[in-house]
Amino acid sequence: MRLTACVSSQVGCPLRCSFCATGKGGYSRNLKRHEIVEQVLAIEEILKHRVTNVVFMGMGEPMLNLKAVLEAHQCLNKDVQIGQRMITISTVGVPNTIRRLASYKLQSTLAVSLHAPNQTLRETIVPSAKTYPLEAIMKDCRDYFLATSRRVSFEYALLAGVNDKAEHALELAELLHKWGRGYHVNLIPFNPIDGTDYQRPHKKSVQAFATTLESRKITVSIRQTRGLDASAACGQLRNEFQKHPLLTNSDIMQPQIGMAVAC
Numbered sequence: 001m002r003l004t005a006c007v008s009s010q011v012g013c014p015l016r017c018s019f020c021a022t023g024k025g026g027y028s029r030n031l032k033r034h035e036i037v038e039q040v041l042a043i044e045e046i047l048k049h050r051v052t053n054v055v056f057m058g059m060g061e062p063m064l065n066l067k068a069v070l071e072a073h074q075c076l077n078k079d080v081q082i083g084q085r086m087i088t089i090s091t092v093g094v095p096n097t098i099r100r101l102a103s104y105k106l107q108s109t110l111a112v113s114l115h116a117p118n119q120t121l122r123e124t125i126v127p128s129a130k131t132y133p134l135e136a137i138m139k140d141c142r143d144y145f146l147a148t149s150r151r152v153s154f155e156y157a158l159l160a161g162v163n164d165k166a167e168h169a170l171e172l173a174e175l176l177h178k179w180g181r182g183y184h185v186n187l188i189p190f191n192p193i194d195g196t197d198y199q200r201p202h203k204k205s206v207q208a209f210a211t212t213l214e215s216r217k218i219t220v221s222i223r224q225t226r227g228l229d230a231s232a233a234c235g236q237l238r239n240e241f242q243k244h245p246l247l248t249n250s251d252i253m254q255p256q257i258g259m260a261v262a263c
């Protein structure tokens with residue numbers, strides 16, 4: 001059985017993507033290597049099953065805590081025996097870090113949260129995009145693929161009426177074709193959260209978006225969202241740590257740190 005652990009790299013997140021519950025809760029601190037690894041061990045302990053895959057898609061921007069993320073990656077690979085290919089490192093895009101990650105030539109998947117097919121729209125969804133233009137991200141992703149031969153996965157949160165129209169799918173396909181091959185698109189129907197007007201798209205729009213990409217020879221998957229009721233689906237991890245960042249060390253060791261939820 002495949003068991004994926006979705007781990008956090010920070011308590012909160014400073015990047016404040018407009019659709020993200022974690023971003024709305026602010027930022028407290030980076031997690032240390034052992035705190036990242038322990039999320040995986042806690043899941044194994046609770047579920048009495050080996051974790052087979054790890055995705056750095058919980059709270060926080062992994063590239064803003066890259067040293068600890070790389071140390072945890074090494075530990076998960078060497079000590080916990082999770083293959084590098086079974087580990088995905090996700091980012092919304094932090095200048096210079098994709099290149100740095102590529103230099104380690106890991107056999108892990110890079111997942112880039114794109115969420116828009118052009119710079120103007122992207123800046124409205126991901127405010128930090130202002131510091132890292134789309135063209136620069138695409139160039140760095142192409143270089144990552146060339147350096148590692150690992151395909152890059154583009155995460156695209158579908159927001160009803162905002163970025164989920166046919167024209168957006170066509171523009172996205174054009175963008176990806178311009179930058180070559182080795183790409184995959186993962187569509188994520190938005191999970192409703194408090195404090196935002198964004199709506200979850202209709203199933204038909206999600207399928208139409210995927211079909212348009214596929215018709216342009218782009219490989220696509222649609223993430224099946226679990227955890228909606230528990231506020232534990234992607235983009236929804238926000239908990240007592242963000243509301244009360246001065247918890248004690250013993251509190252921090254409790255599993256709800258974003259130990260995540262297989263997502």
Ligand code: SF4
Pocket residue numbers: 013014015016017020021022023024058059060061092235
């Ligand atoms: S989507 Fe990721 S990078 Fe953006 S605010 Fe949320 S946790 Fe941070």
